[in-house]
Amino acid sequence: MTPDVLPHEKLDRAVIFLGPPGAGKGTQAKELARKFSAPHLSTGDMLREHVAQGTSLGQRAQPIMARGELVPDSIVLRMVADRIDRPDCSHGFVFDGFPRTVAQAQWLGELLKQHGFKPPLVVHFVIDPGLLLRRITGRRTCKVGGEIYNLYDRPPKFDARCDNDGGELEQRLDDREEIVGPRLAAYERQTAPLAAYYRRLGRLRDVDASKSVEEVAARVVEIVREAR
Numbered sequence: 001m002t003p004d005v006l007p008h009e010k011l012d013r014a015v016i017f018l019g020p021p022g023a024g025k026g027t028q029a030k031e032l033a034r035k036f037s038a039p040h041l042s043t044g045d046m047l048r049e050h051v052a053q054g055t056s057l058g059q060r061a062q063p064i065m066a067r068g069e070l071v072p073d074s075i076v077l078r079m080v081a082d083r084i085d086r087p088d089c090s091h092g093f094v095f096d097g098f099p100r101t102v103a104q105a106q107w108l109g110e111l112l113k114q115h116g117f118k119p120p121l122v123v124h125f126v127i128d129p130g131l132l133l134r135r136i137t138g139r140r141t142c143k144v145g146g147e148i149y150n151l152y153d154r155p156p157k158f159d160a161r162c163d164n165d166g167g168e169l170e171q172r173l174d175d176r177e178e179i180v181g182p183r184l185a186a187y188e189r190q191t192a193p194l195a196a197y198y199r200r201l202g203r204l205r206d207v208d209a210s211k212s213v214e215e216v217a218a219r220v221v222e223i224v225r226e227a228r
């Protein structure tokens with residue numbers, strides 16, 4: 001069972017969820033953010049919102065995301081800097097999908113210092129790659145509240161509708177099977193080296209992401225508490 005978080009417990013830092021596509025970062029980031037009443041900052045969600053709204057940033061990002069490649073730093077870093085400036089981030093926040101390269105991590109380290117935050121805590125989702133295809137192609141997301149389901153492992157109670165708000169469930173464009181390979185390749189090439197980077201800095205904690213959602217959530221809370 002997931003340990004309860006007491007009302008006075010704050011994150012007081014940036015917690016970074018690092019791991020391959022489909023490892024469960026979004027599922028766990030939402031849960032940790034809810035428990036600690038902290039913002040969940042998903043650069044993927046921010047970019048998808050721009051795409052949905054048809055902003056010029058979204059128009060630039062859309063074809064890149066559809067190919068399963070990383071969006072350039074010129075787009076992502078501005079978006080993150082603006083978001084961290086908001087008052088709700090003053091007691092810490094949970095990053096999901098950021099940073100994704102060593103250059104982004106170095107930039108973030110400086111930004112966190114400027115904002116007076118402690119060094120980040122990085123939760124590294126370690127998972128058998130054989131599980132990822134099923135998790136990615138089975139994923140469906142609520143169009144209204146963003147709740148994440150899986151047709152195979154975490155299906156909604158009623159067909160294609162969110163249990164929480166009845167919202168329609170949709171599949172992400174980049175969750176099609178033919179895009180999964182390029183996304184995993186981009187992860188291995190550009191993002192996986194971050195694990196060694198943060199391990200050298202003593203900031204990395206591994207979590208076995210092949211376990212159930214509840215077991216992973218409980219371990220993540222323990223890791224956050226141990227890092228105080």
Ligand code: AP5
Nearest residue numbers: 021022023024025026027043044071097135139149150213
């Ligand atoms: P982004 O949205 O960040 O996607 P991602 O990193 O590829 O990760 P996913 O969202 O696919 O997986 P997840 O680990 O969050 O898994 P989830 O919890 O949903 O990025 C998308 C794109 O945006 C990138 O390709 C890039 O183009 C761009 N982008 C974003 N950030 C960027 C950056 N910083 N720089 C440049 N470009 C950037 O779970 C997956 C499924 O598994 C779900 O169905 C869920 O229900 C299920 N599940 C979860 N946990 C479990 C469990 N323990 N057991 C069984 N099932 C589980």
